[in-house]
Amino acid sequence: MYRYTDFDAAFVAERNRQFRAQVERRIDGSLTEDEFKPLRLMNGLYLQLHAYMLRVAIPYGTLNSAQMRQLAYLAERWDKGYGHFTTRQNIQFNWPALRDVPDMLDALAEVGMHAIQTSGNTIRNVTADHFAGAAADEIADPRPVAELLRQSSTDHPEFQFLPRKFKIAVTGAPNDRAVTAAHDLALRIVTRDGEIGYQVLVGGGLGRTPMIGKVIAAFVPQADLLPYVEAVVSVWNLLGRRDNKYKSRIKITVHEHGIDEIRRLVEARFAETRAAFDGTDLALFDEIRAAFAPPALTEAPTEAFDRAYAADPVFRSWADTNLSAHRAPGHAIVQVSLKAHGATPGDATAAQMRVLADIAERFGHDELRISHEQNVILPHIRKADLPEIHAILKPNGLATANIGLISDIIACPGMDYCALATARSIPIAQQIATRFDELKLEHEIGELKIKISGCINACGHHHVGHIGILGLDRAGVENYQITLGGDHTETASLGDRTGPGFSAEEIIPAIERLVEAYLAHRSSPEESFLESYRRLGMAPFKEALYGAADGKNARAA
Amino acid sequence: MPRRFTPKVVTANALLEGDVVYLTARDAWSRKLSEAEILTDEAHAQLRLVEASRRQDEVVGVYLADMDAGPDGPEPVHFREEFRRTGPSNYAHGKQADL
Numbered sequence A: 001m002y003r004y005t006d007f008d009a010a011f012v013a014e015r016n017r018q019f020r021a022q023v024e025r026r027i028d029g030s031l032t033e034d035e036f037k038p039l040r041l042m043n044g045l046y047l048q049l050h051a052y053m054l055r056v057a058i059p060y061g062t063l064n065s066a067q068m069r070q071l072a073y074l075a076e077r078w079d080k081g082y083g084h085f086t087t088r089q090n091i092q093f094n095w096p097a098l099r100d101v102p103d104m105l106d107a108l109a110e111v112g113m114h115a116i117q118t119s120g121n122t123i124r125n126v127t128a129d130h131f132a133g134a135a136a137d138e139i140a141d142p143r144p145v146a147e148l149l150r151q152s153s154t155d156h157p158e159f160q161f162l163p164r165k166f167k168i169a170v171t172g173a174p175n176d177r178a179v180t181a182a183h184d185l186a187l188r189i190v191t192r193d194g195e196i197g198y199q200v201l202v203g204g205g206l207g208r209t210p211m212i213g214k215v216i217a218a219f220v221p222q223a224d225l226l227p228y229v230e231a232v233v234s235v236w237n238l239l240g241r242r243d244n245k246y247k248s249r250i251k252i253t254v255h256e257h258g259i260d261e262i263r264r265l266v267e268a269r270f271a272e273t274r275a276a277f278d279g280t281d282l283a284l285f286d287e288i289r290a291a292f293a294p295p296a297l298t299e300a301p302t303e304a305f306d307r308a309y310a311a312d313p314v315f316r317s318w319a320d321t322n323l324s325a326h327r328a329p330g331h332a333i334v335q336v337s338l339k340a341h342g343a344t345p346g347d348a349t350a351a352q353m354r355v356l357a358d359i360a361e362r363f364g365h366d367e368l369r370i371s372h373e374q375n376v377i378l379p380h381i382r383k384a385d386l387p388e389i390h391a392i393l394k395p396n397g398l399a400t401a402n403i404g405l406i407s408d409i410i411a412c413p414g415m416d417y418c419a420l421a422t423a424r425s426i427p428i429a430q431q432i433a434t435r436f437d438e439l440k441l442e443h444e445i446g447e448l449k450i451k452i453s454g455c456i457n458a459c460g461h462h463h464v465g466h467i468g469i470l471g472l473d474r475a476g477v478e479n480y481q482i483t484l485g486g487d488h489t490e491t492a493s494l495g496d497r498t499g500p501g502f503s504a505e506e507i508i509p510a511i512e513r514l515v516e517a518y519l520a521h522r523s524s525p526e527e528s529f530l531e532s533y534r535r536l537g538m539a540p541f542k543e544a545l546y547g548a549a550d551g552k553n554a555r556a557a
Numbered sequence B: 001m002p003r004r005f006t007p008k009v010v011t012a013n014a015l016l017e018g019d020v021v022y023l024t025a026r027d028a029w030s031r032k033l034s035e036a037e038i039l040t041d042e043a044h045a046q047l048r049l050v051e052a053s054r055r056q057d058e059v060v061g062v063y064l065a066d067m068d069a070g071p072d073g074p075e076p077v078h079f080r081e082e083f084r085r086t087g088p089s090n091y092a093h094g095k096q097a098d099l
């Protein structure tokens, strides 16, 4: 795993020292809130509905066991015993007191973690495929380049006051698990004549004006990557709309100027940025890549797995649902669901974090990942160890066999925590999961991704959910709008609105009707919800939601 | 006839803990909405808002929230204020724990 240098540690320590002094000055009254707010945001500290919230970066979603244990310690010592993993592979603590935050940041620094650039108009935490370094379909590990970008963008003097936030995602596999098309900038590792390089997309994003990213460069070689990314950010930094925050993201810049014009400007700027790079970045990249060398995996017999698989239906169901193909024989990637039916999506207690840290240390080469789908991944597990791991997960509420199923819901914090929310999302997720668990239908339904956001900002990725749910405030009442047919993968698409929204009471039965319609209309059990929707279109689903007449009957207000 | 003024309370978050607080008639910050001063006159409400906004070393984000004047004190008009008064619905980790 990548280790931060003394330089990095000194930088973080200095930042923490400054912030401690800023907190003191806020408390003693020498700083006003207007002066303090930008400073606290630079250090990941928000003020939410009921309390402060500290957002901690988990670069490219990768953690070791010591870091996971430290997160557990923070949760217990300074929060209410849990943390919330987010769609940006970060963790949020919902209840810190202002005075404690400098201590929390120091405790994080002990394990090489921090909250820098988790807020503000900067380049944010770079996200990556949560199967990085393990997936069978991978061309190259996306994390070295994500780390290179993290280093170059942290405190980058040109990029501290961008028109708006800037999010980068990287995938090293053709199967896009990192939602790259919904990012301001996306890098997809590709090969050309045996050489590894990057396809670059810009202008993706969800939120108020959702857009799928457009290809700006089909192939950028490694040697050009950093200057090319800098050229993109630099062009947007000048062109981006600072007059209107709804138009400031690069997706609008690309939309307003056209991808061809942006490409031309980026290429012109690239001629300048390229000249400023002397190869230091490439030497650094090689060093970083060496630090991400895969663990030595030894093939082991899988009899123990086969025996448990044959004998134990609970284990079998979990294995069928929560395991993915590893590139090394005899190994598997384990997804540990943080979506127990009725639980808050993405929340883990301190005890659960410690269990996961222990498993990673004992069985998993000390590696853990957080997925944008708010689950925890054990990337390198010998199949032979799976029965034992499953037995440890089970009593800790971590063995739910639902990855990719209807109860594996992404939900943002919504109005239970978020100051920007227009409605709640967590209770809707809890109720859907509980309902379909009661019906015992979810394995029959198969792959179905529900994603819920509590406002138009779309942190819950609702636009790219097979079923998306957006919570709104309609005349002082929570109202939930449904979209269908969204897709976050390499075949990315934005969902289509079904029609009028539903009240909090109506939304669960509405989802049930949608699923019934799918089960009735699918061509075979192999045809997924998304495939059915693509084949059939909106009509049968609309009818299920609103009735046969004209799609506008009294069922929805 | 002038539009009827919706009663208000002055609310904010406590600087140190972030807790939702309400301004009482005796100029204290209370965690309980039932103890908040209900403001039924627009000019008076504005005055209380301006006064409260000066108390930067105690609170953050002061604003006026719409309320109905109920028999047991102010009752939120909007669901957001209802959640602020009680806490999150997924755990009893907010104020509902001590109410």
Ligand code: SF4
Pocket (backbone or CB within 6 Å): A412, A413, A414, A415, A418, A419, A420, A421, A422, A453, A454, A455, A456, A457, A458, A459, A460
């Ligand atoms: S989508 Fe809206 S409600 Fe949900 S976390 Fe983002 S800003 Fe908050």
